[in-house]
Amino acid sequence: MTQDQLKQAVAQAAVDHIRPHLDAKSIIGVGTGSTANFFIEALARHKMEFDGAVASSEATAQRLKVHGIPVYDLNGVDALEFYVDGADESDERLHLIKGGGAALTREKIVAAVARTFVCIADASKLVPVLGRFPLPVEVLPMARSHVARQLVKLGGDPVYREGVVTDNGNVILDVHNLEIVDPVDLEARINAIVGVVTNGLFAARPADLLLLGTADGVRTLTR
Ligand SMILES: O=C[C@H](O)[C@H](O)[C@H](O)COP(=O)(O)O
Numbered sequence: 001m002t003q004d005q006l007k008q009a010v011a012q013a014a015v016d017h018i019r020p021h022l023d024a025k026s027i028i029g030v031g032t033g034s035t036a037n038f039f040i041e042a043l044a045r046h047k048m049e050f051d052g053a054v055a056s057s058e059a060t061a062q063r064l065k066v067h068g069i070p071v072y073d074l075n076g077v078d079a080l081e082f083y084v085d086g087a088d089e090s091d092e093r094l095h096l097i098k099g100g101g102a103a104l105t106r107e108k109i110v111a112a113v114a115r116t117f118v119c120i121a122d123a124s125k126l127v128p129v130l131g132r133f134p135l136p137v138e139v140l141p142m143a144r145s146h147v148a149r150q151l152v153k154l155g156g157d158p159v160y161r162e163g164v165v166t167d168n169g170n171v172i173l174d175v176h177n178l179e180i181v182d183p184v185d186l187e188a189r190i191n192a193i194v195g196v197v198t199n200g201l202f203a204a205r206p207a208d209l210l211l212l213g214t215a216d217g218v219r220t221l222t223r
Helices: 003-021 034-044 058-066 104-113 141-153 183-191
Strands: 027-030 052-055 080-085 114-122 135-139 157-160 171-176 196-199 209-214 217-222
Touching (some): 003 034, 003 114, 003 217, 027 034, 027 104, 034 058, 034 080, 034 114, 052 104, 080 104, 104 114, 104 196, 135 141, 141 157, 141 171, 183 196
Parallel strands (some): 027 080, 114 209
Antiparallel strands (some): 135 171, 135 196, 157 171
């Protein structure tokens, strides 16, 4: 199976998981990236079964609209039962690294509102210890050098993601070579640096369910 087929399989599994819980008033949180895009395609086939979606990026909002799914502003939404999104890495406890597509801040906000965060990923994303994937940190542009110096003090090698501006008008530092022994602690320490908007560790609020695409089928991991 190709990686895209694995992503398609988990996207379909996520739709199968949430469908029994949908009604005409349901609004679904939708993530960003290639795996989330497969989810949008699969979800669109059932667009008459729910009300609409909240998007974690401008790109996702655009794609949802193209598929005929109404997009709502998160501020007007009281509750989200589900948030479905991919990840760059997950450990067995469903702590994640996200932000390879620079959408981490809005993703973290939508995930915080959702009651259930369903993560969808192909098997290559499951790792024993987080950190092989460089950790994305969204930073206010004027604080870039200051934040980079603080990240070096934490043991990382930050690299400015040239040419990338987030949907929020900020920049990204990708932090290489971090030893992520305690993801919850590191998430909080990086977020405490002045100028950081947020970082791509989803550890204080991990996924609730990981649907993992493997050659033998979709594996379900829970916390
Ligand atoms: O900013 C992007 C997101 O965190 C994505 O969910 C993550 O990068 C995974 O993307 P993909 O499904 O394309 O591997």
